[in-house]
Amino acid sequence: GAVVSQHPSWVICKSGTSVKIECRSLDFQATTMFWYRQFPKQSLMLMATSNEGSKATYEQGVEKDKFLINHASLTLSTLTVTSAHPEDSSFYICSASALGGLNTEAFFGQGTRLTVV
Amino acid sequence: AQSVTQPDIHITVSEGASLELRCNYSYGATPYLFWYVQSPGQGLQLLLKYFSGDTLVQGIKGFEAEFKRSQSSFNLRKPSVHWSDAAEYFCAVGGGNTGFQKLVFGTGTRLLVSP
Numbered sequence: 001g002a003v004v005s006q007h008p009s010w011v012i013c014k015s016g017t018s019v020k021i022e023c024r025s026l027d028f029q030a031t032t033m034f035w036y037r038q039f040p041k042q043s044l045m046l047m048a049t050s051n052e053g054s055k056a057t058y059e060q061g062v063e064k065d066k067f068l069i070n071h072a073s074l075t076l077s078t079l080t081v082t083s084a085h086p087e088d089s090s091f092y093i094c095s096a097s098a099l100g101g102l103n104t105e106a107f108f109g110q111g112t113r114l115t116v117v
Numbered sequence: 118a119q120s121v122t123q124p125d126i127h128i129t130v131s132e133g134a135s136l137e138l139r140c141n142y143s144y145g146a147t148p149y150l151f152w153y154v155q156s157p158g159q160g161l162q163l164l165l166k167y168f169s170g171d172t173l174v175q176g177i178k179g180f181e182a183e184f185k186r187s188q189s190s191f192n193l194r195k196p197s198v199h200w201s202d203a204a205e206y207f208c209a210v211g212g213g214n215t216g217f218q219k220l221v222f223g224t225g226t227r228l229l230v231s232p
Contacts, residue, residue: 004160034218043121044207044222093160097217106217108153108161 002028004096006109013084013116021079021112023094029074030096034106035067038091050077084116119144121210123223130198131231138193138226140182140208149211150191151220152182156204164206167191178202203230 003026013019023033032051036044048064050056050071058064066088068080077096081088093111097104120143130136142148149168153161165176172184182193191208205227209220 006160009158032218036222041126041224043224044220046219046221049218095161104217105163106220110158110160 002026002096002098002107004030004094004107004109006094006112008112009110010113011115013114015085015116016083018080018082019084019114021081021092021094021114023077023079023096023109025075025096025098025107028096028098030077031074031099032097032106033071033077034095034097035069035077035079036093036095038093038111044093047079081114084114086116089114089116119148119210119212119221121208121221121223123206123208123226125226126224127227127229129229129231132200133197136193136195136198136202136228138206138208138228140191140193140223141189142191142208142210143189144210144212146212149217150182150184151209151211151217152176152180152191152193153207153209153222154178154204155207155225161207164193198228198230200230200232203228 005024007022035047038044047062048056048058050069056069071077095106095108097106122141151166152164155161164180165174167174167184180195205225207225208223211220
């Protein structure tokens with residue numbers, strides 16, 4: 001299957017700083033990328049959907065000014081957690097799908113563990 | 118609202134024994150149902166999916182799942198577990214008009230395989 005790579009795999013940052021997480025599709029063009037977060041012992045929750053060259057669509061309750069998503073190319077989307085606080089500590093995972101309609105499989109990255117201290 | 122329940126947080130199975138992981142969903146229309154597996158340090162890999170048609174779905178790595186509308190269930194099964202199957206398994210549901218896009222995941226079941 002297609003490969004999606006996230007970087008970094010884990011990051012520790014100080015409260016108040018910003019952190020950028022990258023999601024890359026390595027062998028296909030990802031027209032749509034999805035960002036999820038997972039709290040310990042909870043489900044993965046969809047945060048936002050981004051289409052290349054367009055503004056991201058955020059799910060209800062997700063602060064768009066805090067979680068900045070950029071999808072400037074067909075192989076790269078970034079999630080920036082701005083002014084991070086300990087409650088933002090979580091597991092963030094992206095998925096990417098190529099052009100092909102709603103039944104096109106989305107491939108997942110390995111996730112990024114963010115710890116804010 | 119869509120929801121997925123995986124009632125078992127951990128399951129331990131002996132190598133060579135059969136496996137069944139439970140998944141119940143709540144969705145107002147015909148659901149799209151998925152099972153993913155995640156090994157440590159790796160992304161989610163799609164095992165199988167149900168969109169329509171035959172309610173018994175075959176997937177990769179010898180897994181299968183059966184959609185039972187009357188029970189709102191989509192349990193994952195494997196007749197003989199291998200040590201390499203130890204991982205976290207996630208059940209997910211999507212909507213007919215969003216397909217693979219807006220997935221709602223269960224909390225996952227961690228499978229441990231004993232010798």
